Amino acid sequence: MAATGEPILEVRHLVKHFPLTQGALFRKQVGAIRAVDGVSFELRRGETLGIVGESGCGKSTLAKLLTALERPTSGSVRIRGREIAHARGAELKQVRRNIQMVMQDPYTSLNPRMTVGDIVGEPYEIHPEVVPKGDRRRAVRELLEVVGLNPDHADRYPHQFSGGQRQRVGIARGLALRPEIIICDEPVSALDVSIQAQVVNLLERLQDEFGIAYVFIAHDLSVIRHISDRVGVMYLGKMVELGADAEIYDRPVHPYTQALLSAVPVPDPEGRERRQRIILQGDPPSPASPPSGCRFRTRCWKAREVCAEQEPLLQIRPGTAHASACHFA
Amino acid sequence: MWRSTTPAARGGAGPHDGPLLAVDDLHVEFVTRQGVVKAVNGVSYWLNPGETLAVLGESGSGKSVTAQAIMGILDTPPARVSGGRIRFRGTDLLKLREDARSQIRGRRIAMIFQDALSALNPVFTVGAQIGEMFRVHLGDSRREAHRKAIELMDRVRIPGARQRVHDYPHQFSGGMRQRVMIAMAIALDPEVLIADEPTTALDVTVQAQIMELLAELRRESDMGLILITHDLGVVADVADRIAVMYGGRIVENALVHDVYRAPAHPYTKGLLESIPRVDRKGRQLSAIEGTPPNPLDMPPGCAFTPRCSYRQDNCVADVPPLHRIGPTRGSACHYWREVLDGSHG
Numbered sequence: 001m002a003a004t005g006e007p008i009l010e011v012r013h014l015v016k017h018f019p020l021t022q023g024a025l026f027r028k029q030v031g032a033i034r035a036v037d038g039v040s041f042e043l044r045r046g047e048t049l050g051i052v053g054e055s056g057c058g059k060s061t062l063a064k065l066l067t068a069l070e071r072p073t074s075g076s077v078r079i080r081g082r083e084i085a086h087a088r089g090a091e092l093k094q095v096r097r098n099i100q101m102v103m104q105d106p107y108t109s110l111n112p113r114m115t116v117g118d119i120v121g122e123p124y125e126i127h128p129e130v131v132p133k134g135d136r137r138r139a140v141r142e143l144l145e146v147v148g149l150n151p152d153h154a155d156r157y158p159h160q161f162s163g164g165q166r167q168r169v170g171i172a173r174g175l176a177l178r179p180e181i182i183i184c185d186e187p188v189s190a191l192d193v194s195i196q197a198q199v200v201n202l203l204e205r206l207q208d209e210f211g212i213a214y215v216f217i218a219h220d221l222s223v224i225r226h227i228s229d230r231v232g233v234m235y236l237g238k239m240v241e242l243g244a245d246a247e248i249y250d251r252p253v254h255p256y257t258q259a260l261l262s263a264v265p266v267p268d269p270e271g272r273e274r275r276q277r278i279i280l281q282g283d284p285p286s287p288a289s290p291p292s293g294c295r296f297r298t299r300c301w302k303a304r305e306v307c308a309e310q311e312p313l314l315q316i317r318p319g320t321a322h323a324s325a326c327h328f329a
Numbered sequence: 330m331w332r333s334t335t336p337a338a339r340g341g342a343g344p345h346d347g348p349l350l351a352v353d354d355l356h357v358e359f360v361t362r363q364g365v366v367k368a369v370n371g372v373s374y375w376l377n378p379g380e381t382l383a384v385l386g387e388s389g390s391g392k393s394v395t396a397q398a399i400m401g402i403l404d405t406p407p408a409r410v411s412g413g414r415i416r417f418r419g420t421d422l423l424k425l426r427e428d429a430r431s432q433i434r435g436r437r438i439a440m441i442f443q444d445a446l447s448a449l450n451p452v453f454t455v456g457a458q459i460g461e462m463f464r465v466h467l468g469d470s471r472r473e474a475h476r477k478a479i480e481l482m483d484r485v486r487i488p489g490a491r492q493r494v495h496d497y498p499h500q501f502s503g504g505m506r507q508r509v510m511i512a513m514a515i516a517l518d519p520e521v522l523i524a525d526e527p528t529t530a531l532d533v534t535v536q537a538q539i540m541e542l543l544a545e546l547r548r549e550s551d552m553g554l555i556l557i558t559h560d561l562g563v564v565a566d567v568a569d570r571i572a573v574m575y576g577g578r579i580v581e582n583a584l585v586h587d588v589y590r591a592p593a594h595p596y597t598k599g600l601l602e603s604i605p606r607v608d609r610k611g612r613q614l615s616a617i618e619g620t621p622p623n624p625l626d627m628p629p630g631c632a633f634t635p636r637c638s639y640r641q642d643n644c645v646a647d648v649p650p651l652h653r654i655g656p657t658r659g660s661a662c663h664y665w666r667e668v669l670d671g672s673h674g
Contacts, residue, residue: 265565283504
């Protein structure tokens, strides 16, 4: 579905530092894990923004910040103009109704002691005004049906479902309050290959039906390409490249994006001998002490002195149609 | 006793010697409280020297259990090899006594696992663990083993091997740990290396590093590689041949180019059509409906029948044998011709 209109989610200079402390009695801060370090983007109605990056890049912390499960060190997250990052109490409850989350692990994110019907209907306990009490059973049955589960199974427990079905339960719960935005944090990576496509198709259908916007966080670049309208690439707490999916995948300009894309195996052996692959050396540096300037420079083949001195900003550079954070893009 | 590993014996896999390793009609069961689970149900595959065979399957397909049976590391009980042969250079490993088997395990057939952290001992340095291979199998001195450990760490490209040999597993990143595991596995120049999802827990750039390393090591020797994976991309990248497993059986085996050009089993075809690709933006994914079978409650006949768009009445009644449909190709589908033509489905 094409994105239209004004942004419904605006993220500005979002920063989350987790303090590193030493000492048991007199805890003093000796540093900080800079998990998310100045991330900005917008999301429009009905749009899917894919966020891709490797472990430790801060993408899951970003998901928690967007839903106010973590509070940012600084920066803002606005949903339809209302600030969620610093909201509390009734205000937070109201804003959160519009932004829901689907988690990675359908085994641990569902309470094993609750029936599937109770899990899906639980959001109504917190927001009773959405559906009157008398209509809840019917609402839950509808939700189960929408995600392709048998509504007669509402009395069953999570362990009676397969992984793919459990993920559908998680999605039904996410839909219950009719949010405009759903944050999907690795929603298919715990599933078998033959099940992943079912869940991806379901998410796409729900978007078409209800006009939901997704922030789709994943490490699988193929899934991200398939589902996203725009894609943001993260490295060590920073967004290094952001643009339309075709821009990022067909004309990547940041060296990290180029390396990342070239590393993804293509499911086609034809011509594999000729494929060029950029093999990065070493591991990403620790987010507790990121390199000065550009954070990717320690593994970058284009790095010069300026990369250590000046941090490249995420901006549209000459000759490209999308934003990238590289001096030599 | 076992025949010695002379260069002639190693390289001498001529046409009469048969494959390096051949699994033949293997059956493995697990005895559980809920009943007997048939995890591996008549699996056959073979591996030639210098070849990479990919064994593709989802969780519960029996791909890892087969590998564990080859290594002789199944937990028995509850597991039990209930039939078949595993021939390594012509000798049936299942008929060997444990002491003879342990001469082969780790030394001539080695294995690496998905989770390197739990496969390494947290209280010994990686140098000691790599060196142990030489001390136990070759009777090397501590000093000699230490020297060889550094050499191996260099060979698997662990930077600063001389210092890092004294580090403990937790001090290594996921990718470096996997390199330590590979170093241990190739320490004694095995003839067969089994890699069970070696990159599944790793990031994609690290995966590329590890696959590159494995390919290099394989090129340097005549080692055969069995790569167990669920990733059709990784298979397309490195494999010579592929064996696709579903519900404890091989449903298709073929040269890797043939499978991607035209799959001959509905499951393989369904998988290939259901995965998104990084190199192009496709339309809607055509998902395989339903779920993989529960090993405790296998459907009768072909295990894929409930999810199959080619199914006919006889699929429930008869388990399709692995039809030989080409010189190096088999499909366990009654309707492989239709699947191959792509005439429907």
